[in-house]
Amino acid sequence: MNAFKTSLLASFMALAGTLASFADGLIIIHPPFHRPRPHPMPIVPPGHFSFAPLAVNYHRVGVEINDLTAVTSIDQEFYNPNNARLEGTYVFPLPPGAHIDKFAMDIDGTMTEAELLSADKARALYEDIVRQMKDPALLEYVGRDAFKVRIFPIEPNSRKRIRISYTQLLKDDSGLVEYIYPLNTEKFSSAPIKDVSVKVTINGKSPLKSIYCPSHATDVKRHGETSAVVGYEARDLRPDSDFKVVFSRTPNPLGLDLICSRKAGADEGYFLLLASPGLSAPATVQPKDICFVLDTSGSMAGAKLDQAKKALRFCLANLNPDDRFEVVRFATEAESQFNALVPADKANLEKAEAAVAAYKPIGGTAIGEALGKALALRKSDDKRPYLVIFLTDGLPTIGETREDPLVDEVKKLNSTSTRIFSFGIGNDVNTHLLDRIAAETKAISQYVSDKEDLEVKISSFYGKIKEPVFCNLKLAFTNPDIRVTQLYPNNLPDLFNGDMLVVFGRYAGKGASAAKISGLFNGQPREFAADLSFAEEAPGNHYIPQLWATRRVGWLLDEIRLHGESAELKDEVTKLAREFGIVTPYTAYLILEDEKKRGVPVALRNMQELEGDSRVYARASSRMKSLHAEAASESARSGGSAVANSASMAGMKDQSAASPFAPAVRRELAKADARDESTIGYRASQSQNYATQSRNLDGRVFYQNGKVWTDSTAQARPDLRQINIKFNSDAYFALLKEHPAATRWLSLGNNLDIVIKDTLYQIRDGDT
Numbered sequence: 110m111n112a113f114k115t116s117l118l119a120s121f122m123a124l125a126g127t128l129a130s131f132a133d134g135l136i137i138i139h140p141p142f143h144r145p146r147p148h149p150m151p152i153v154p155p156g157h158f159s160f161a162p163l164a165v166n167y168h169r170v171g172v173e174i175n176d177l178t179a180v181t182s183i184d185q186e187f188y189n190p191n192n193a194r195l196e197g198t199y200v201f202p203l204p205p206g207a208h209i210d211k212f213a214m215d216i217d218g219t220m221t222e223a224e225l226l227s228a229d230k231a232r233a234l235y236e237d238i239v240r241q242m243k244d245p246a247l248l249e250y251v252g253r254d255a256f257k258v259r260i261f262p263i264e265p266n267s268r269k270r271i272r273i274s275y276t277q278l279l280k281d282d283s284g285l286v287e288y289i290y291p292l293n294t295e296k297f298s299s300a301p302i303k304d305v306s307v308k309v310t311i312n313g314k315s316p317l318k319s320i321y322c323p324s325h326a327t328d329v330k331r332h333g334e335t336s337a338v339v340g341y342e343a344r345d346l347r348p349d350s351d352f353k354v355v356f357s358r359t360p361n362p363l364g365l366d367l368i369c370s371r372k373a374g375a376d377e378g379y380f381l382l383l384a385s386p387g388l389s390a391p392a393t394v395q396p397k398d399i400c401f402v403l404d405t406s407g408s409m410a411g412a413k414l415d416q417a418k419k420a421l422r423f424c425l426a427n428l429n430p431d432d433r434f435e436v437v438r439f440a441t442e443a444e445s446q447f448n449a450l451v452p453a454d455k456a457n458l459e460k461a462e463a464a465v466a467a468y469k470p471i472g473g474t475a476i477g478e479a480l481g482k483a484l485a486l487r488k489s490d491d492k493r494p495y496l497v498i499f500l501t502d503g504l505p506t507i508g509e510t511r512e513d514p515l516v517d518e519v520k521k522l523n524s525t526s527t528r529i530f531s532f533g534i535g536n537d538v539n540t541h542l543l544d545r546i547a548a549e550t551k552a553i554s555q556y557v558s559d560k561e562d563l564e565v566k567i568s569s570f571y572g573k574i575k576e577p578v579f580c581n582l583k584l585a586f587t588n589p590d591i592r593v594t595q596l597y598p599n600n601l602p603d604l605f606n607g608d609m610l611v612v613f614g615r616y617a618g619k620g621a622s623a624a625k626i627s628g629l630f631n632g633q634p635r636e637f638a639a640d641l642s643f644a645e646e647a648p649g650n651h652y653i654p655q656l657w658a659t660r661r662v663g664w665l666l667d668e669i670r671l672h673g674e675s676a677e678l679k680d681e682v683t684k685l686a687r688e689f690g691i692v693t694p695y696t697a698y699l700i701l702e703d704e705k706k707r708g709v710p711v712a713l714r715n716m717q718e719l720e721g722d723s724r725v726y727a728r729a730s731s732r733m734k735s736l737h738a739e740a741a742s743e744s745a746r747s748g749g750s751a752v753a754n755s756a757s758m759a760g761m762k763d764q765s766a767a768s769p770f771a772p773a774v775r776r777e778l779a780k781a782d783a784r785d786e787s788t789i790g791y792r793a794s795q796s797q798n799y800a801t802q803s804r805n806l807d808g809r810v811f812y813q814n815g816k817v818w819t820d821s822t823a824q825a826r827p828d829l830r831q832i833n834i835k836f837n838s839d840a841y842f843a844l845l846k847e848h849p850a851a852t853r854w855l856s857l858g859n860n861l862d863i864v865i866k867d868t869l870y871q872i873r874d875g876d877t
Contacts, residue, residue: 134201134273135297136163136187136260137238137247152191154299159242161297162195164188166268167304168295170352172288174311177281179288182274188267190299195263199223199271201256202231202294212256215272223256231255236842243837243874246297248856252849284315284359285366292348301345307352309339317356318364319383319609323652324353331388331607353652355383362386363579365624365639369616370650372808377617378647379654380593384610384626386578394576394606395632396431397494398450399424400483403468404501404534406440410470413534416563417500421465423568424498427575428453433493435486436461439479440472441507450486475507477515480529480546484522492632494577494603495527496552498567502534504747505542512743516545526581528552528603530574532567533752535559540755541671541739541746551600553759556752576606579635581628584612588622591643597660597762613657619645651808658689663761666695666736670754673740687715687821690803690810693757695736698729704824713824713862715812716802806853817860820869829869836860836874844870 137160153162166186173180189195199214201223214221226234231254235247263269279286288309295302307325311317316334322341331337339354357364364385371378401421405414421436428434433450434457437443446464451457483497509515519529531543531554538556547554555570557563582601586593596614604610610626622643627636665682683703686696697719704714711717719725735754738745745751802813810821823829834840836859845852848865855861859874 134183134185134199134256134271135161135294136197136199136263136269138162138195138197138263157299158246158297159244160238160247162189162191162299163197163263163269164190164300165295165298165302168292168302168306168348169304170290170307172290172307172309174279174286174288174309174313176313177279177286178276179279180274180276181290183272185271187263187269187271189263189265189269192265194265196259196261197263199258199260200231200234201273202250202291203254203256209275209277212275213273214258216258216260216269221258223258226255226257228252228254236845240837243859245836245856245859248845249853251845251852281358283366284364285355285357285368288354288356290352292352293350296347296349298347301347303344305341305343305346305348307339307341309354311337311339311354311356313358315358315360316387318359318361318387319366319385320354320356321383321609321611322352322354323381323656324350327354334388337388357383357385361637361639362389362630363626363637365626365637365641367624367641367643368650368653369644369647370653370808371644371647373646373648377615378644379657380614380616380643381650381653381656382584382610382612382614382624384604384612385608386604386606388607389578394429394578395494395580395629396429396433397496397575397577398433398487398491399428399496399498400435400437400450400486401425402437402439402479402483402497402499403465404440404474404479404503405438405468405470405472406474406503406506407471408474408503408537409534413502413563414468414470417534418465418468420500420564420567422462423564424571425453425458425461425465427571428458429575430454434461435483436464437479437482438464438468439475440470441475442472443475443479443482445482473507474501474503474505476501476505476542477509477518478507480515480519481522483529484519484527487525487527489525491525492629494580494629495525496574496577497527497529497550498532498571499529499543499546500532500534500563500567501538501543503537504539512539512542512545512746515542516549519546520549523550526551530570531555532557532563534563536749536752537747538752539743539746540751541743544667544755544759545671548600551602553602554755555759556756558752573608574603574605577603578606578608579604579626579628579630582610583627585625585627586622587625587638588618588620588643591616591618591620591622595657595661597657597664599664613653613660615657616643619643648808651805654808655689655691655805658685659691660762662686662691662696663758667758667762670736670739670758674737688810690805690812690821692716692803693761694729694732695757698726698733701726701729709824713819714814715819715821715824717814718802804857806857809854811854811857811861811863816858817862818857819862820854820864822864823862823869826864826869829864829867831869831871833871833873836872841872 153159166188169184171182212223214223232251235251238247239245279288290307313335317337320329320337320339322339325341328340329337341352357366364387366383368381369378401424403417403421430453432453434453435450436446446461487495505515527550529546529550530552531547533543533554533556543554557566580603584601594615596612601610620643622641623638624641625636625638662682662685665678669678679699682696683699687700697716700715701720735750739751739754804811811818812821834844845855851865854863861872863870
């Protein structure tokens, strides 16, 4: 290995588990006294970074990873919205100690050479900008080398296109590889970016197993065993988090990988366990049995039944040749098409499709009878995976209609590990009933609003579960000195072809421990094991505790919704939400009430502005009250509020979600926002703004109140001594020098309450 690769490898090994590498660039506009006069001062949007008046029109990233070599190509277009000609410096921060053998920048068709700055020189550049522009945002890049290049002129109302490519050597840690692209620098765009995209193509010699993006909602497409494409696209946003992809490579039938996060000296840590069969050859895909249970009651008339029929025809057409199936239609009574699981051959499929086409909406809703027929099809000695897809738009009205007896009957009949995947159509469904049935059978429930396409939703879901590989999973760790607790999901789902199991948990202890996953693999009992290590100290990977906490909060809130609130549940939700910055309409109310109860001084409260906004506060209160109402009354378990609550909890608990707040959470809360705006006159946009006024940086959460960012750890430590420091003063830069690890926190703003060791530093810019 040549010197360049050796040095680069060492830098990325040192980088693993620490702050994300910074390899994206930004244009820093010089203050007036650094530019030829008489150019006017550029216009900066109110509240935006003073050194960044330019907008980014688009940001497109293409990454080619071949084994451990990653080539990243960037295409950015900056736009000067001002009537002034500007001069700036394009700065390209680098990972610590990294050396790139070739750096090229294309500015208006001319290749421009860049100057390499050492970390000390780069720090001087950033601190100089802080002093001159009174904006500390660039401090988060302190400690890194950088390239820089002067850009002049930047003409008024003109575009500046920059294209860069760089090569890096990734680290393989026992088969696990991490790639980071720092999208976070695009928060400096003066306007939301119209087009953001990242495409990562992974090719390797060994089969790809787990592919996980903890930072963004991505689409993963596999092309055979050794190739995959990870895609992310968004419009009209300012990215503020780095794009991260973790993937594993192994020839083993099942890939098992562990990533830890643990603060130095902490009694416990957090972990992420990934398991995947990858995209297996057809021989490893198990033939399955599947029963489609369709509600044809009178309330399904019209578009509902039409969409359900189309969705069902799609599923029938995509059965595998060795599968068996049945169709159960139910209204006032339940009727089976074949009275048995039959082969998915041409004759049976044609018969089923003809029957589905003839279904008419009429009668009541005999849910208990329909599920009883579906569960009775399963033979106790059959080793095939058995799935039920259950579609209904109503409440049970025929036979047993009470929730508890219905769930108990399903548990009694389901002695063979049948999975019941429920789809609630519209709002007139008992969300508790469907959610409890899904939870008892290790499946999921989903809800489809009147404006959503049922066919699209079911076909997307079915495409993921059509090829089971590993079923009835159980997870165990072999080292008794390592205590693993609070795993999510606590009931492991089945693994399908191209699928991935994502498990979050906490651990105490340290050292080596084999992880064992057992179950039915290709229809036969199998156990897979991998030697893993639980770290004594792993100060990075801060996304793991936050994702764990989000799932824990989702589970706790669901317990409140389904079974009622207790002091223990309420206190734990409140503590976790405050500690990890999980701000939703449910948790915001609990945090505010807890701080009032504890008598926290107003200046140290986390959401002072929200607390003073009576309409938004009322809405936060109503969301928690709706959970209590569901637990207390069956009549509150259907309707738009109940559906929104269920989908929100499911989104927070979703172990595969790529960010703390899954798309399902945002989508359902947006629906609730629209309803509440029309009924209580509350401002949804303002509520959403409050939800963004928290930042989780390197494991520390800060809340914004007016101009001041407040360290959430301060209110629990009344013994802290207080020191007031004026922003941009000599004392401020002395603090930076004395505590370099705090620079990312200090980059939040000019007004900051921050805890460092035993001191609360209250930094103010003099205007607050």
